Amino acid sequence: MLTTLTKPRESLTIVIVGHVDHGKSTLLGRLYADTKSLPDGKLEKVQAICQQQGKEFEYSFLFDAFLEEQEQGVTIDTARTFFTWDARQYIIIDAPGHREFLKNMISGAARAEAALLVIDALEGVKEQSKKHGYLLSLLGVKQVAVIVNKMDLVGYRQDVFAGIEKEYREFLSRLKVEPERVVPVSARHGDNIASRSARTAWYEGPTVLETLGLFKKETAPTEQPLRFPVQDVYKFDARRIIAGRITAGRLKVGDRLVFSPSNKTANVRTVEAFNLEKPLTEAQAGESVGITLDEQIFVERGEIASSQDTIPLVSTAFRANVFWLGRRPLEQGRKYQLRLATREVACEVAAFHRIMDAVDLDQRQGGTVVHRNNVAELTIRAKAPLAFDPSGAFEATGRFVIVDEYDIAGGGIITELVHDEQEFLRDEARRRDFAWAKGEVGTEERAQQYGHRAAMVLFTGPAHTGKAFLARKLEALLVAEGRHAYLLDADNLRVGLDADLEEKDVAGVAEMIRRYGEVVRVLIDTGLIVVSTTNAFGAAHTQAAQAIMTLVHPAPVVAVHMAKSDDEPPPNTDLAFAGPKDFDAAARQVMDELKRRGVLAHSIGEKPKYQYSI
Amino acid sequence: MTHLQELENQSVYILREAYKHFDHLAMLWSMGKDSTVLLWLTRKAFFGHVPFPLIHIDTSYKIPAMIEYRDRLVREWRLNLVIGQNKEALAAGMNHTRGRGVCCTALKTDGLKNLLAEKGYTGVILGIRADEESTRAKERYFSPRDKNNEWDFRDQPPELWDQFKTTFPPGTHIRIHPLLDWTEVNVWEYIKLEHIPFMDLYLDRGDGTRFRSLGCAPCTFPIQSSARSVDDIIVELRQTTVAERSGRAQDEGRGMELLRKDGYM
Structure with a gap:
């Protein structure tokens, strides 16, 4: 020996x-x-x-x-x-x-x-x-x-x-x-x-x-473009440390980072460490690190930091090769949790392209059920946009697992992005955010002064369900409590901002929605809680809700759906009311949701308690 | 990147996953070399902080020097220490002469079980390593225990690509094992690299013996060794063909399989 x-x-x-x-x-x-x-x-x-x-x-x-x-x-x-x-x-x-x-x-x-x-x-x-x-x-x-x-x-x-x-x-x-x-x-x-x-x-x-x-030793891909999935944000002492493991590339003090999918940007101020004689100035793939930023931006677990010219893909859908290990089969219509690097988001299978028997690799077309120990080519759709890469280009951010109930039940590798209908607006929002000129007063200072974060409360649903009535009540309640809230009625933009648009035209309506979303985005930057309904967009209200959420992302949007019956609310709904009789109680429920989401501090004068903006 | 750096980065990643996912998290600390390295890695992961309590299951039969060392680090590193003890069993006179398995189960397994139930911890971090003993070689990083604290090794959940089991039904808990890939030599190499304080029971203090693994005094025996420094230990371990836990009586026969199935560390 x-x-x-x-x-x-x-x-x-x-x-x-x-x-x-x-x-x-x-x-x-x-x-x-x-x-x-x-x-x-x-x-x-x-x-x-x-x-x-x-x-x-x-x-x-x-x-x-x-x-x-x-x-x-x-x-x-x-x-x-x-x-x-x-x-x-x-x-x-x-x-x-x-x-x-x-x-x-x-x-x-x-x-x-x-x-x-x-x-x-x-x-x-x-x-x-x-x-x-x-x-x-x-x-x-x-x-x-x-x-x-x-x-x-x-x-x-x-x-x-x-x-x-x-x-x-x-x-x-x-x-x-x-x-x-x-x-x-x-x-x-x-x-x-x-x-x-x-x-x-x-x-x-x-x-x-x-x-x-x-056999050769595999080394971490330090020469690739940076991929730094955010694992957690710590505030144990004066430092606000963004922790995670770099999965590709390297970063150093002074580097400009872009966080996807929120499009937030900031520079690396320090690379933090414990028990080192001299401070670190850089870090590379394979290392579990912590960094601080030069600006107090809100980033959270699941986002992927990169440099601005090599950002990961962002979509709600992708195509993948998946193997299934679950006791219950993988089925259409069932909701699962998707975990990709540190991101976790609800998902479902949007399309079954082929289900394979891994023994003969013969193709079985058709089915919508993947049984235990089988392999399939699928399109997966997530509830919210997420950042990822094709697995051929980046290993760690190109693969994912699917959790069914309590257990990891499958895994897969991403073969390509699937375009979704929000892609155009998402690209616009990203370009606008990257180019956004900031004043001296930051989001954090506004939040501390106002006692709340900026946010949007959006009432969705068919006509004559009391959306406008509840929206007015909520605005009054918020202002009476000393919050800075504003009811933005899309009809008020019609004659002025939208004077050049044709309402009967599909493209005209889409443009109205886009302009409306951009106005909300500006108001949110002022620190307001914007209250609104999709009433002005008539039949296009579902489309409007999705587009507005894309444009104001990553600001919090509390989506409140109102219907006459207990119909299934649209995706991304936070609260649903079926023909409420007590509108005061409904308004208070929305207030509670705002508190739960960390938008409102629990009482006026108290500092908001969300760790991410400190 | 050296192998020790790889191990450190992986363990830190696991510790941070544990902290993110478990609201009621605690770490077992026996003051031995492994769980002290784990404690050190925790301070690394959280930049000098230890953001969860440490549990010591005190059988009352530990070597006194271990308790002194424990209390010193608690002071110096400002640790939140929770001590668990099966007082009932001790009052009834439990000791190793009643059978080693019986005693380990009562004072350690049950001591831990009682504390978990009392405090409601749903995530417990332990410093076990795969190379210690053959049932531990089959562990997951995140390993579920059922309502009776039992380990169903026949049906362990899948674990891949640094995605771990972090959701679990009410009443059950997860054992988290950040040191699974470390070997005994790796632990000493890391103690040397980081200058981690350790007990001199691990060294030859002049009588030609040292402890290689520490447990309760009556059931832990020193080995013949002239290692007087960490360097000596590392050289000794690179040459030895004697199993690490050869001085641990509970490992005899199928002892560990039965103990661990029931919720032993």
Whole structure:
């Protein structure tokens, strides 16, 4: 064990995958035993347990820790094991091959930098051999070596090995995966594991141990454009620290950052750290850091910071390749939580393009249900716009998981952006925000002076539901409380600002909505709470509500839907009233929502308590 | 980036995820090398602050030097320490002679269970490592425990791409394991790198022995060693083929599998 005396220069995480009973755990056990990497007494202890239970010792028992695993001779969950060889530390994850435990295999493989895919020489390429190969490519594991095990059972015949190699290489080439090596071994007898075997004299390639040494260390993408997903905002002391892990690129003090999707911008003032002799001035991909900004802008978890000329994509929809692990199938119409980097947002499947059987990769058109352990190409629509990248360009911000109820039930990689109807206005808002000239008085100072944040309360819904009446009541109530509120009636813009527009024209109405949204945006910058209805836009009220939200984003919008019956309110509704009789109570409910959202401080004179504006 | 930096960045990320997602969060601190490194990483993650309480499950059988060290760091680092103790079991005379599994379950597992129930913690951060012992090798970073604190290792939730299980049904809780990928040597290398204060029980103080793993006095035994500094420990660990917990009696046979299934750390 002389090799372990020096400090390992690096660490590499490897996953062992493949079909059940093809000998993954045996391979692992053998690798440890033959490199003398087992702790003293471990082999003897397991041998003693086997003897006690009257069964033959298997190398796989070394890591199948649970009694049930040993009794059934099957690995249930991944084990992380460690060994050091040739100045490199390996974390080896032994993944289960049984289809029941695919979620465990994925949990293990998702964190690996390279994979050993084990195939039984006697059984040949099986269902999970293919599925695991496919999932490795989806999970982003690019370095794969194929281990053809149990060569003893086929008399160490070269033609059997060559046949499996040819078949599996063909399969992998369809996934655009090129295996680094294909190695014939017998894990049980130790052939070509740690030392070259005379029984496969026809084989000239590396042993398993040598194959590990040939895998390259994956390094964080420091040379890519910056991606810094905001994980949290801390205010433990005088510093307001934006914390997160840089997933690509680098940043330094003085850099101008853009936060997407809010389009807020500020410069990096400091890079914060604990227990360092001299202050940091820069940080790079892979590092969990904290920064402070030169301006007190409101940014929150889930936004992605970048430089202004290389911002991520922003939309409510994207196309993706998804694998599903949930107990319940992935279905149309059901609501899920999407998590991408640190962003979490409600989502649903907008379109099922194809559902695949990962074994044959044959395409099944049609369906709207993805069952457990299947793979699909989907369009996913989120409730609110989010920032992301195509996975081909940026790994960490190009992938996501889907949460069903309490558990992660699926994962996927983004293949492309899907344009949504708000795209045009969103681009306009971004250009306008980037170019916005600011005065000396900041948003924060206004909020402290006024005792509330700027916001919009927007009443939506069909005609004759009392929207205008409630809006007036709310404005009066807010002003009576000492808040700075203003009822903006879109009809007041009609004769003046919109004098050049034709109301009967679809394009004319769209332009009225756009101008109205921009006016609200200006009023919000003055620190007001703008109260309004979509009444003036008639039949286009739903379209208007979406457009206004896009234009005033990221200011808080409390959307209040009013209807005569309990119909399903439109997306992004915060409060819904079905024909309220007590309008005073309804107005107070809106006030409570404003408090809950941190727009209103709980009483006049009290400082607003939202941490993000401090 | 060195391997230690990789480990540190990952652990800090996990700690921050835990803090973001759990309103009722606490960290177990046994004063041993692992949970002290974890405490140090917490101060790194939160820029000198420890924004949640630390729990010490006091079996009353700890080595006295551990309690002195605990109280010193609580003062110096201004920590919020919560001490849990199964007083009923102790009053009834519980000790290791009644059986190690029985004693560990009563004083540690039940001591923890009672405290979690009393304080309503839904997220508990622990310094366990995958290389310590084979059931811990199968843990997740965020690992759910059911209403009876039990670990259903047969059906662990998926965990991928730094997305963790942070939502859970009422009445259950999540154990969070930021040190899972650290090895024993990594822990000492980090203690050296960061100059983290540790107890001299881990060093040979002249009698040719030292503790490699610390637990209750009656069930923890020193190893033969002449390591008198962190450097000596690192050299020793790079050469050894003896398991870290060889001095921990509870690991015998299937001890740990049974203990951990029931909610042991």
